[in-house]
Amino acid sequence: MSNCLTSLILLIQSASIWTLDNHLETPIRFLAVGDWGGISQPPYSTLEQNLVAAQMQKFSENQKVSFILSLGDNFYPNGIQPGQTETRFNGTFEQVYLKGQMKHIPWYVIAGNTFKR
Numbered sequence: 776m777s778n779c780l781t782s783l784i785l786l787i788q789s790a791s792i793w794t795l796d797n798h799l800e801t802p803i804r805f806l807a808v809g810d811w812g813g814i815s816q817p818p819y820s821t822l823e824q825n826l827v828a829a830q831m832q833k834f835s836e837n838q839k840v841s842f843i844l845s846l847g848d849n850f851y852p853n854g855i856q857p858g859q860t861e862t863r864f865n866g867t868f869e870q871v872y873l874k875g876q877m878k879h880i881p882w883y884v885i886a887g888n889t890f891k892r
Contacts, residue, residue, distance in 0.1 A: 804838050806831050809846030809887075812867065815853065819866025828871045835876045843872075843880055847887025 808827065813820045834840070855863045872882075 802839075803841050805842045805844060806834065806840055807844040807846055810848045811845070811871075812848050812851030813863075813871075814851060814867075815856070815863075817862075817866065819863055820871045824867075824871055828874070828877075831872070832875050832877055835880060840876075840880050843877070843882045845882055845884040847885040849884070849887055 808831065811824055811827065813824055831843075850863060850867055
């Protein structure tokens with residue numbers, strides 16, 4: 776998991792390098808995160824997931840982020856099970872990522888193979 780965390784933080788830190796500043800009046804800056812799937816028991820999120828979300832929040836406060844891409848594998852280990860939809864979505868996604876500035880940024884989500892089984 777720590778390798779995943781390191782990769783995601785590096786992705787976040789390098790995201791501002793890739794902009795279209797030279798071609799657009801307003802640069803496009805975005806965050807991309809994948810494999811953020813949490814866990815299947817309460818609290819439904821992991822320490823690593825929350826650390827990455829904190830870095831995303833910090834970046835989005837310092838940069839004008841246009842959107843966030845979610846690149847799949849969003850609910851580990853086996854998706855959202857019947858009867859868990861609201862609590863699992865809230866604990867794994869909303870309580871972790873929809874804080875501060877990030878709750879005002881549009882998310883574009885690729886479900887991945889662990890979304891719902």
